[in-house]
Amino acid sequence: MQIRKNKNLLRKTWTNLRAEISKVxxxxxxxxxxxxxxxxxxxxxxxxxxxxxxxxNSINSKKRPVWLWTNFKLDTFSLSNLQNRPEVYLDKLVEKNEKIWYVVNETINECNKLWFYEGKIKSIQIVINETWFDELYLISKKYEWLICINHHDCIIATGNFMPDRLRKLELEKELK
Structure with missing residues (x-):
């Protein structure tokens, strides 16, 4: 019994990402x-x-991938090799007064956890800029669209109209 207790005490737990976000x-x-x-x-x-x-796409509910972008089923568009950090462009995609879900992934010892927040895009951009992440997702509270910034610094948009907004942004040379 004592060995098991000590082993649990030495186990690495979640990092302080949520504390960092609270500090920001x-x-x-x-x-x-x-x-x-x-x-x-x-x-x-x-x-x-x-x-x-x-x-x-249909995914086993017991072992779901944290990298949702590898399994999108709707129209999807992505951009990489951006001139600036990907989060800089988010307020050109999301309406400034819209409250959305902000979901950030944290990985420790091959275990993944998604942390859920609600907010407006300008505040979310501040949090993203001041903290670190593996993967993050911005999601319409009506589930109309989803934007991902992955660990490759790609912006990936899926859903009803967000891929078209990202395409339009690219065409307008906003990202160059």
């Missing part, structure tokens, strides 16, 4: 109406399930 919120004085973590009483599991059902 405090330092940048981001108000809760513009960005907040989902509380333990909000059903993030239901949101996650709806995201998988809406945007991904």
């Amino acid at each position: 919120i405090a330092e940048k004085q981001i108000v809760e109406a513009d960005f907040r973590p989902l509380s333990i009483y909000e059903n993030w599991e239901q949101i996650e399930e709806k995201v998988y059902q809406t945007f991904c």
Whole structure:
């Protein structure tokens, strides 16, 4: 019994990503109406399930990939080799007053966790700029579209109209 207890004490747990995000919120004085973590009483599991059902091909519910972008089933468009960091362009894609889901992935010892937040794009951009991430997702609360920034610094858009917005942005040479 003692060996098992000590082994658990030495096990690496989740990093302090959520603490870093909380620190950014405090330092940048981001108000809760513009960005907040989902509380333990909000059903993030239901949101996650709806995201998988809406945007991904049929996936085993017991072992889901964290890299959703490898399984998108709707119209998808992506950009890479950008002149600036990918998050710089997000406010050209998402309406400034729209509240959306911000989902960030954290990986430790090959275990993955998705952390769920709600916010507006300008505040989300501040958080992204000040913290690190493996993969992140911006999702319409109506599940109309999803934007991913992956670990390759690609912007990937899927859903009803977001791929077209990203295509248009590329054509307008905003990204060059």
